[in-house]
Amino acid sequence: MIAAHIGKQLQIGRRLMLAGSAIAFGSAMFLTAQASAADTIKIGGIAPLSPPGSVPGGESLRDGMKVAIEEINAAGGLLGKKVELIVEDTSGVPEKGVAAFERLASKEKVAAVTGSAHSAVCAAVGPVAHKHAIPFIAGECWSDNVTGAQIPEVFRVTVANSLVYSVAADWVKAVGFKHVAIIGENSDWGLGVIDVFKKNLLAGGTKVTSFTAERTVTDFTPQLLQLKRADPRPDLLIAGFTGAGLLQMLRQSYDLGVGPSKDTAVFAAGSDVLEPEFWNTMGKDGVYMIGNPAGLSGKPDTPLSRTFGASYQKATGRPANAVAMEGYDGVMVIAEAIKAAGTDNSVKISEALRSLKWEGTRGTIYFPQKKDPAWAFQQWPEVPIFVIQYDKADQAPENAQILWPRSQATSDKLLLKP
Numbered sequence: 242m243i244a245a246h247i248g249k250q251l252q253i254g255r256r257l258m259l260a261g262s263a264i265a266f267g268s269a270m271f272l273t274a275q276a277s278a279a280d281t282i283k284i285g286g287i288a289p290l291s292p293p294g295s296v297p298g299g300e301s302l303r304d305g306m307k308v309a310i311e312e313i314n315a316a317g318g319l320l321g322k323k324v325e326l327i328v329e330d331t332s333g334v335p336e337k338g339v340a341a342f343e344r345l346a347s348k349e350k351v352a353a354v355t356g357s358a359h360s361a362v363c364a365a366v367g368p369v370a371h372k373h374a375i376p377f378i379a380g381e382c383w384s385d386n387v388t389g390a391q392i393p394e395v396f397r398v399t400v401a402n403s404l405v406y407s408v409a410a411d412w413v414k415a416v417g418f419k420h421v422a423i424i425g426e427n428s429d430w431g432l433g434v435i436d437v438f439k440k441n442l443l444a445g446g447t448k449v450t451s452f453t454a455e456r457t458v459t460d461f462t463p464q465l466l467q468l469k470r471a472d473p474r475p476d477l478l479i480a481g482f483t484g485a486g487l488l489q490m491l492r493q494s495y496d497l498g499v500g501p502s503k504d505t506a507v508f509a510a511g512s513d514v515l516e517p518e519f520w521n522t523m524g525k526d527g528v529y530m531i532g533n534p535a536g537l538s539g540k541p542d543t544p545l546s547r548t549f550g551a552s553y554q555k556a557t558g559r560p561a562n563a564v565a566m567e568g569y570d571g572v573m574v575i576a577e578a579i580k581a582a583g584t585d586n587s588v589k590i591s592e593a594l595r596s597l598k599w600e601g602t603r604g605t606i607y608f609p610q611k612k613d614p615a616w617a618f619q620q621w622p623e624v625p626i627f628v629i630q631y632d633k634a635d636q637a638p639e640n641a642q643i644l645w646p647r648s649q650a651t652s653d654k655l656l657l658k659p
Contacts, residue, residue: 282319282585284310284575285345285354286328286568287338287366293457294333295484297516298358298564302380303328305561305568306355308552309576319579326572327351331362333456333484338362339369346373352585353378353578355571358512358564359483360384360430363395370394376591378574380567381512383535384429385616394591396608398570398601399563400535400624401616402433408626409508409533410441412645416655418477418506422468423451424461424490425481431456434481434510450475456482459489465497468505479508487511488522491530501529501658508533508628515562515638525634529658531644532631535624536563536603538639540649546602560637563603570601595619630656 286306288299310326318324327349329341338357345351346369354370355378357363363382370377371392379387379397383405388397413421423438425431435451442449450471452464468475478500480490491509494500500507507530513519514532523530538550538561549569553561578593579585598607608619628645629638630652642652 283325283351285351286356288356289333290330291332297518301564302568305565306572309569309572333359335361335365342366342369353575357382363387367392367395375587378571380571388620389615391618396619406437412628420448420475421477422475423479426456427453431481461490481510483511487513495526534563566602
């Protein structure tokens with residue numbers, strides 16, 4: 242009886258010891274998970290990675306972000322911590338963009354967010370960034386109202402419509418176009434394309450004809466045939482669309498004999514003309530097409546612009562374009578702000594961004610606090626703006642002819658199809 246009682250007590254003791262060990266092990270696992278989370282700084286990205294968004298542009302943004310993260314971690318991370326990039330797909334739809342930003346803020350607990358590629362998405366996520374006090378670095382969102390809303394957490398590393406298209410309009414006037422036609426998508430950005438060109442051209446006597454269509458439209462035959470039959474025909478067609486719509490408009494414009502032709506030049510305002518998918522759609526018929534990038538790889542020719550171009554080409558097999566540089570610069574200004582603040586606290590990062598100056602792939606990035614005009618608030622004012630024209634098939638943007646600004650032009654005249 243005594244032996245049985247002692248044995249039973251020993252069994253109970255062993256069970257208690259095992260239970261204690263399990264609790265201790267579980268606590269250790271929990272603490273390890275906490276330590277792991279504490280040793281990581283999360284940066285969020287949003288981009289259109291599925292239709293109806295501009296998927297090529299979204300992929301360029303995302304891949305530029307990835308190159309930045311790899312460089313940061315290879316150099317030891319930030320504040321002694323590894324940096325993790327979490328990219329959410331927006332499909333170029335404002336509602337999906339808002340949901341993506343909410344997941345990054347609430348679930349992933351990111352320190353800051355960059356990206357987008359559609360103005361409507363950037364405008365929609367601004368209030369979400371403000372609600373969570375998380376800085377948002379807008380890339381490839383050109384509508385004035387992205388920074389014009391003057392939300393303290395919204396910064397921009399690409400152009401505003403009023404900035405870029407006033408420069409493009411200077412080129413239009415310098416060439417001497419007399420009748421400009423614009424087909425713009427029914428979005429903040431597309432309507433802004435029409436508005437800024439009209440404001441800058443009509444006063445000088447240039448005739449401007451404009452059409453709008455929904456972003457989902459892929460058949461532009463009615464508008465293009467109307468332009469082809471016009472008397473006189475427009476000597477410049479401005480395509481204010483993004484994504485598949487832009488590529489389809491350019492394809493149909495050529496097939497219908499509108500342009501590029503000896504009578505009508507074609508200016509593609511959407512960034513998809515900078516992507517390899519443009520050549521997949523157009524083939525040799527894309528020669529003479531005109532684009533308007535907010536930056537060119539290797540300009541300025543700095544060590545960073547060269548190393549980024551090489552790293553991006555190695556990682557993706559594609560040449561770096563302005564959109565990829567925006568993805569890279571967006572992550573890097575967040576990283577620089579974290580270093581300057583000495584913390585990954587989102588509020589402190591926003592404070593650091595307001596006084597930041599950083600040499601990026603396209604120049605010295607900073608965010609002025611001026612509020613007039615409204616779009617200039619926390620808008621990088623020195624984004625390099627180019628008008629380029631392809632003169633060979635399958636040409637990368639940085640190898641195209643530069644038509645504007647005049648100080649960097651590689652050709653002194655517009656090339657017209659024979």
